[in-house]
Amino acid sequence: MAKKTSSTFSPAARAPIGCRHLLSLLVASTVLGGAVLTSARPAVAQATIETANFQIPAQSLSSAINTFIRQSGWQISYSSALVRDKTSTAVNGNLAPDVALQRLVAGTGIEVRISAPGSAALTGPAGAAIRAEDGSILLDTIIIQGANPNSTFEVPDAYVGGQVATGGQVGMLGNRDVMNTPFSQTSYTNKTIQNQQARTVHDVLANDPSVITNRSASRHDWETIRGFSNSGQNGGRSLNGLNGIAPIEFPGADYLERVDVLKGPSALLIGMGGAGHGNIGGSVNLVTKQAGDEPLTEVTTRFESRSQLGAHVDLGRRFGPNKEFGIRFNGAFDKGDTNVDTQHAKNGIAALNLDYRGERTRLSFDFAHETRDLNPISNIASIRSIADTLSKVPDAPDSSKSLFPSWAMRESS
Structure with missing residues (x-):
């Protein structure tokens, strides 16, 4: 009967000493390379996270969360009692939204839980739940807030520096971002009005190269936008998106939050202004404080x-x-x-x-x-x-x- 034998091949045993060193080096390089690739993956994934420019000063936490929602587009759910009487931390700069939210609530004892892309929940510290006499947990009212980008009750955020805004009122379309509007528009903020000590709307419009104003002490005022005159009653101006109710002559800037300049035919969006001229060159919208x-x-x-x-x-x-x-x-x-x-x-x-x-x-x-x-x-x-x-x-x-x-x-x- 033939006897079965088995054998194993061992490179370390059969290979010469120089080959052993080379083989060990190859194995070590393979293991080290795999470790490097594994450790590099989180860094690559982190680099792909979208960032946004946040300009949120320290204020009441509820107000800061509302500002965060407008600037990030996220949806945040939280209890009204959780943020009551709490003050946020200032957040400024280009940051990932989750990082900005963590900084916003820093020092308040509130925890941030990312529930899904673009949404988060704010919770209290562990063990902070309130129990009733029968042992059940009492839950406070949960507030879920989101931002309507077209609502005219909130003014669009300003660019860095605060001189002009990222959007403005476009008549019946409501607030629109400058990147989502087939018009050329500029919205001058109250910071511009204060920094330049503007007394009238014409002092603000002097910043726009497409607008010519008769900034004099005469009895009439009007604008020329893109070469077309907006003379006549109201001068083609609207108030909070409504035509015909803006001041007729030299409206003051003391009670204005924004001055929106819409360049191009705007009768469909704003209405017929300028004594029936139809706002061919453009129109001016005044947003009150x-x-x-x-x-x-x-x-x-x-x-x-x-x-x-x-x-x-x-x-x-x-x-x-x-x-x-x-x-x-x-x-x-x-x-x-x-x-x-x-x-x-x-x-x-x-x-x-x-x-x-x-x-x-x-x-x-x-x-x-x-x-x-x-x-x-x-x-x-x-x-x-x-x-x-x-x-x-x-x-x-x-x-x-x-x-x-x-x-x-x-x-x-």
């Missing part, structure tokens, strides 16, 4: 021209268990000499905004009154009717000289 979540009290004194003194008061408050009711008041008064000899001006503004933010209902009311008194009046002088009979056109008069008698005046409101 509303009360923020935090109380606001600002008093500003100012000086203009030769001896024109004034002051501006801005007050904002919210009331109710969930800050449903808001009130914002802006008042301004200026009086003194203008840059025209013997001319005096007296301007006054009183604007009140009331709003209600309910679970299913949003309401906003605006009441504003402006007065502008010039004495003597300024106007445009024209010699076109006699230009053909003159051999030489006379030099333009000094703009600091009044062409009207001292007793002439004009009041507008």
